[in-house]
Amino acid sequence: MRLPFVISLPHCSGEIPARIRPDVVLTQAEMVDSVDVGTREIFGCLPAERILCAQWSRLVVDLNRSPDQRGAKGLVVRVDYHGRTVYGPHAAPDEKEIQDRLTAYYQPYHRQLQASLQLPKIKGLLDCHSLKGIGPPEAPDAGKKRKDIILGNNGGPNGEVNPVRGEIICPSALLNFMKQVFEDAGFSVSLNVPYAGGFIATHYGRTLVANGQMALQIEINQGLYVDPLTEKIMPSKVTDVRTGIFECLLKVGKAI
Numbered sequence: 001m002r003l004p005f006v007i008s009l010p011h012c013s014g015e016i017p018a019r020i021r022p023d024v025v026l027t028q029a030e031m032v033d034s035v036d037v038g039t040r041e042i043f044g045c046l047p048a049e050r051i052l053c054a055q056w057s058r059l060v061v062d063l064n065r066s067p068d069q070r071g072a073k074g075l076v077v078r079v080d081y082h083g084r085t086v087y088g089p090h091a092a093p094d095e096k097e098i099q100d101r102l103t104a105y106y107q108p109y110h111r112q113l114q115a116s117l118q119l120p121k122i123k124g125l126l127d128c129h130s131l132k133g134i135g136p137p138e139a140p141d142a143g144k145k146r147k148d149i150i151l152g153n154n155g156g157p158n159g160e161v162n163p164v165r166g167e168i169i170c171p172s173a174l175l176n177f178m179k180q181v182f183e184d185a186g187f188s189v190s191l192n193v194p195y196a197g198g199f200i201a202t203h204y205g206r207t208l209v210a211n212g213q214m215a216l217q218i219e220i221n222q223g224l225y226v227d228p229l230t231e232k233i234m235p236s237k238v239t240d241v242r243t244g245i246f247e248c249l250l251k252v253g254k255a256i
Contacts, residue, residue: 003048003246004123004253006116008200010063010109011036011129012044013054017105020060023091026084034059034080036130037222038233042242043128046249050116054109059086061101063109064127064198076101081138117204123256124170124214126249127201133223141194148187148224151178152197152217154205159191169197169205169215174256178216181248195219214256220245 014035016024024031034057044053054063058077065075072079076093078086087093093101117125131150135141156162159172159179168175179189197205197217205215225237 001047001250002121003046003249004121004256005048005126005249006113006119006122006124007043007046007048007051008113008125008127009036009039009044009051009053010127010200011054011058012040014057015055016057016060023087024059025088025091026059026080026086030080030082030084031057031059033082036128038130038220038225038238038241039128041233041238042220042225042245043126043218045242046246048126049119049121052109052113052116056105061098061105063106064200066199066203067102067106069199070098075106082136083138113200113204117208122213123253124216125201125204125208127198127215127217129195129217129219130222131195131219133221135194139194144194146194146221146223147190148221149182149189150191150193150195150217150219151175151182151189152192152195152201152219153215154197154202155192157191157193162192162196165196167206167209169201169209171214174214174252175216177255178248178252181251185244185248187244187248 014032044051061076069075076098078092080086133146135144153159153168153170153175154165155168159175161168182189201215201217208215224241225234227234
């Protein structure tokens with residue numbers, strides 16, 4: 001059975017176009033830190049109606065940012081999530097380069113996403129990410145241990161409306177049902193903490209909700225399938241986690 005969702009994986013790639021790589025001063029290992037490790041292997045292998053995988057690293061252009069967002073951690077980041085400078089002296093992209101990246105790398109993904117959401121049988125959007133087991137220095141939960149699964153509907157810690165953030169993109173009752181489904185499967189779950197939803201989930205979610213559908217941001221803890229010593233993906237763990245995630249999402253899909 002296919003899951004009635006569009007799955008978006010905006011941070012699954014670590015690839016840098018050849019023309020840009022010489023300007024980036026990060027090492028290959030440092031660039032990997034910007035990849036949502038495991039999202040392609042877990043969410044990208046689910047039998048969903050449509051799956052979109054980013055071709056390029058978020059260091060090139062962040063698909064999960066507003067096209068108007070600038071600044072050091074905006075659409076085209078100048079400082080990564082560990083506080084490291086991305087570009088060498090005088091190599092940071094200017095506005096023309098940012099616009100070129102929007103045209104070449106950003107807009108094609110979002111056109112595909114928008115078209116996918118118009119397909120029949122689609123009940124919602126799942127924007128999927130992964131995160132480290134402990135919050136890194138630049139994170140809102142720096143130094144804190146994280147849950148296995150974080151479900152974000154742009155609301156508060158119980159799925160309720162957060163006046164600061166605005167409208168929720170998945171009904172709180174459905175979100176709490178999903179939380180229970182994941183917990184029954186053995187996952188620990190947090191709602192909207194530390195992340196409640198980025199640009200993709202919230203931007204498309206508002207329209208989906210108005211049409212009787214839903215959107216959700218899902219973060220999965222890399223500690224479930226990454227070896228803490230080698231920092232490599234453990235295939236057997238990935239298989240187990242993917243099976244558990246599929247069974248949970250199948251129950252959710254049938255309930256909505």
